[in-house]
Amino acid sequence: MELARQGLQPDIVDKKPAPSSLSRAVGIMPASIQALAASGVGQAVLGEALPLQRVRFHRGSRCLANLDFSDITEPAERIRALPQDRTEQLMSDALQRMGVQVKYNSRVEGLKTDGHQATVTIADETQQNYDWVIAADGVKSVVRQQLNIPYVGYDLPEKWSIADVDYTGDYDADLFSIHLQNNGRPTIIVPIGVKRLRIVSATPDAIESLPATTRERIDISKVRRAGSFVISVRQAESYHVGRVLLAGDAAHCHSPVGGRGMNLGIADAVAAAHAVLNDEPALYSHQRHEHGKRVMRETERARKVLTSANPVVQSTLNVALMALGKLPFLKSRMLRQMISM
Structure with missing residues (x-):
């Protein structure tokens, strides 16, 4: 899009037979939306994506911090959630308006x-x-x-997992929640659509990793996608x-x-x-x-x-998270770090 809008018509080749229907990445940072604004895609993303205005941290059954960022951010500064297939479709639509078509079934x-x-x-x-x-x-x-x-780096030994689910129960559509466990296997929940959630876990089964009370409250009605993966940390x-x-x-x-x-x-x-x-x-x-x-x-x-899983690290993190909920300047600092990292 950046090349096409400035007068260079690129060839885009993709070995897939058609656009992906997988949600894959879902979090869109403010800087990305700003970068996409020049082609009109930023505005389209804002029209569809869910703003994530609150973050809640749990340790077991205990809520350590319930952070609401809506009082310290403008709409343009908020992290948003949208399945990647929709983000890609918005980009593809913009490319077509510029006269560029993705060439599928073209493997380099x-x-x-x-x-x-x-x-x-x-x-x-x-x-x-x-x-x-x-x-x-x-x-x-x-x-x-x-x-x-x-491509230098390493693979982590443990398996992580992911699940995209529809639900009928009670879950706030602007809430990003992290459930920390003493065994060092957190579970993360991110809203990505109307009555739709992304669950990520440092275990082989994301749905089973949900705390029982949370699973009951969400009431999953459909599993759209589930799988496990190994994290690689590598750089060319x-x-x-x-x-x-x-x-x-x-x-x-x-x-x-x-x-x-x-x-x-x-x-x-x-x-x-x-x-x-x-x-x-x-x-x-x-x-x-x-x-x-x-x-x-x-x-x-x-x-x-x-x-x-180190008790000292866990205790230190617990104290830090509880402080975030009580000290506004720390909450603001955390948000700036999240969107600029």
């Missing part, structure tokens, strides 16, 4: 680049030369592998080789704590378009690599605190 199988161009081979052995390639082809990026860029050593830039999961991946994945990818995309327009690939690689490293470091720090 090879790529070569020098200092002047990049040659891409598609699955049907069609070859095309481009001035620039922006590779956002995921954690198993074919482009990154073709360029022999190391460089985001740039020749006339190729890496962006999104092809460049970095980390835990879902903090909801930064899609938002970091959107910021990469805006910066990559700027780099192409201004012929600044090395600057892009340096700045986005440093920013990605910082986000990954802070995300991992938050994950380790939330999943700690």
